Amino acid sequence: MLERISTARSQMDAACEKLGRQINIMEVCGTHTVSIFRNGIRSAIPEKLKLLSGPGCPVCVTDQGYIDVTINLAKRDDCILATYGDMMRVPGKDTSLEALTSGNVKVVLSSDDAINLAKENPDKTVVFIAVGFETTTPASAVAVADAGKLGLENFCILSGHKKVVPAMDALLSDKNHKIDAFLCPGHVSVIIGTDAYKPIVENYKRPCVVAGFEPMQVIEGIAEICRQLTEGIAETKSIYEVAVTPTGNQAAMKIIDEYFEPYDGYWRGLGKIPNGTLRLKEKYGKYDAMTRFGIDEIPAEDMTGCRCGEVLCGLIDPPECAMFDSACTPDEPVGPCMVSTEGACSAWYKYGRRKRRQT
């Protein structure tokens, strides 16, 4: 173990010396963000290596307009909203699902549970709040397939599913970006495979390295990025080889492609991202809550004063937001990055405050 840490450290030092400037590595996975903070990795790497927490938490990038649509649906007498627990506390314009005093909201652990709710409540329409990256999207597609097979007429989904690679592309296409490389998400990559990052590597010459979540995986992922930067190359590479292959989970990708199509949807803080959001294909329109309830478009709205958008782009660290640790705390969150335990602000609040107060 010590030998591996020492090898990793020397690869990091070599990159810092070769480039002679600050090196910015963005992680695009909330679980990495938490692992980095919990294990004190920021303080264990050279000062010139800066880790940025990118748009890696699907709850955090879900637009406020989407939350407001879910709240409106929850208030209807003829609906049951089935949602993963992560979404309950995310603030919409006026309230959150958790704070609703009336309304019919059920927390589910899987899309299967939402299908069962529809079976048990034939007089209500069950709307499944389908959020998450490619790890979670196939489960929503299976639910729609099951509803079709079972002839369940009272089931639909409100898709807010997001694709990781278009977001990385959007970040790099901004002239002001300062990203040298990406530490790519472990479980998203189980589904999409490392080949999915080839456009980023080829078009922008940025290393894309997939790592698992143990501290050693994260450290060796950062070291592999540094090795590539030192050699002046950019490649896709998985050091989480037990789970991540170049082509990913083909069965899962196939079912995503069968049911969903990408469109230019809003991401919180990042705006409209070309092909970054997934919606159900028109032929599955009867399972689309947008079609069923006549919702034309999810409106784009952002909290004023909240700087989660800049945090998600890696432009500022959470403490640079005036609301951080004053108006916005995990108990009383304003922005989505403080709501989710995997959000950058929540991780900073929990693990980074002591250090911040000392500086």
Added chain:
Amino acid sequence: MCLAVPARIIEMEDDKAVVDAMGNRWNIRTTLTPEVKIGDIVLIHAGFAITTLDEEEAKKTWELFEEIENYKDNPNKISG
């Protein structure tokens, strides 16, 4: 949100399975991993197996869970 846990398949019928991790059992779907069989260890996210895992990798996670459980039972005693 994208967290996943390893567990072993102990019963299976079509694409529905029962898995076990450290004595905890629950129902999952194997729709996305059609190649799996009883006895395999799979990584589970939101009620679906997303890939197979080897025993060594799964054990790392289970040991971590065990440590957390022990800590919850006896927070004053931290092992290791």
